Amino acid sequence: MFDTAIALRPSPQPATPGNSNRRVAALNGLLARSWASGLLSTPSLDPAELVATAVRQTGLDDLGRDHWRPALEQLCRSLETEADLNPFGRTVAHGQIVGALKTRLRAHALWQRHPEILETPLSAPIVVLGQMRSGTTRLQRLLACDPRLDHTRFFESSHPLPQRGRKLRAAVALQAMAALNRDFAAIHPTGAGLPDEEIGLFAPGLISSQFEVQWRVPGYARWCEAADTRAAYAEFRALLQTLRWLRGRRDDRPWVLKVPQFTQDLPALLASFPDARLLCVERDRAAVVGSAASLVHNQMQLQSDAADPHWIGREWLGKVVHREGVVARTLAQRPCVPRHTVDYARMDDDWLAEMQRVYDFLGLPLTAPVAAAMTAYIERSAQGRRPHRYAIADFGLCPDTIADRRAA
Structure with missing residues (x-):
């Protein structure tokens, strides 16, 4: 009940169509004038040109298997016909896609030079499985307090390959985004060296929900939902x-994995990690949809001057329901997959007791030093953090609409 009450509470600054960010508006004007004058070239979103740019900038040409090409073509088609990007959004889209392709080229070159990488053990990962905005970040970061477990840091997700200054590059990128988007820290506080999800590792395969969060690309979203993603997960x-x-690690400690996209691709995830142990995070659907829509609107309005909160509400309600269906069907078909339910409300009420249940499921003792580290994390995260306020009505939704929606 508490969760839903927050989602129903009027937000101090209701989500509205358009973009009121003055810094982004100024940047859009500067970019548009530069393109019109010929000072800068308009960034291309043509798939062939994007690939050619990545090849030219890296001097490499082996992109591996071609499963990513249809995804790239669909993404570019959606960006051109659906996303209604402003100049800043077009620049970001071009840069992100070229960057993803460059990572792809460099990864395949690295694996050719060091085939032993693909023999590195990665056994029995702990998968935090939950919708975006369901409390998965809190659970992941609590588990990251345990030195017996591995986790991914933000800079590793955004820059996964050997590169001088990759942590600094990630920090600079976060600072730049914070300057343009001051509200994001209240929604998802992070830092270059902090535990974070592995969403960046899906970008080189061009099948990544990070694109759907930033841009209105429903054609691409439906394509991804129907695609065979096993090659992307490999x-x-x-x-x-x-x-x-x-990292130079020789031990095979369990890795804590967390990407909300897992809920959409659970069969492919289990194909690549058949010994995965699932921590299934559950939160009130109204709160999940409202919080997700708020995050998406926060991101989308930077890159489009026509971001429509009501469309975002409909899209992400549908996405949440679709992902619920995938998880339910997959787990029903695979009763032997180890899983444990982690409840958002119980975590709010007594996080330590909930974590004790998690550790009992994992067969690990929750030691005093680990519990102390977790307590310190909880206390730090509460200090100075602004609450994330949103109202589902801002996104054209009401409790009955959300509760009654069923998968198609």
Whole structure:
């Protein structure tokens, strides 16, 4: 009940169509004038040109298997016909896609030079399985307090390959985004060296929900929901092996994995990690949809001057329901997959008791030093953090609409 009450509470600054960010508006004007004058070229979103740019900038040409090409073509088609990007959004889209392709080229070159990377052990990962905004970050960061477990840091997700200053690059990127988007820290506080999800590791395969969060690309979203993503998850595993190899670790400690996209791709995830143990995070659907829509609107309005909160509400309600269906069907078909339910409300009420249940499921003792580290994390995260306020009505939704929606 508490969860839903927050989602129903009027927000101090209701989500509205358009973009009121003055800094982004000024940047859009500067970019538009530069393109019109010929000072800068308009960034291309043509798939062939994006690939050619990545090849030219890296001097490499082996992109591996071609499963990513249809995804790239669909993403670019959606960006051109659906996303209604402003100049800043077009620049970001071009840069992100070229960057993803460059990572792809460099990864395959690295694996050719060091085939032993793909033999790196990666056994029995602990998968935090939950919708975006369901409390998965809190659970992941609590588990990251345990030195017996591995986790991914933000800079590793955004820059997974050997590169001088990659942590600094990630920090600079976060600072730049914070300057343009001051509200994001209240929604998802992070830092270059902090535990974070592995969403960046899906970008090189061009099948990544990070694109759907930033841009209105429903054609691409439906394509991804219907796609066979097993090849993308095989490469995701290879990139995790690369991170472990770069760390110089020889032990095979359990890795805590957390990406909300897992709920959409659970069969493919289990194909690459058949020994995974699932921590299934559950939260009131109204709160999940409202919080997700708020985050997406926060991101989308930076890159489009026509971000529509009501469309976002409908889209992400549908996405949440679709992902619920995938998880329910997959787990019903695979009763032997180890899983444990973690309840958001119980975590709010007594996080330590909930974590004790998690550790009992994992067969690990929750030691006093680990519990103390977790307590310190909880206390730090509460200090100075602004609450994330949103109202489902801002997104054209009401409790009955959300509760009654069923998967198609």
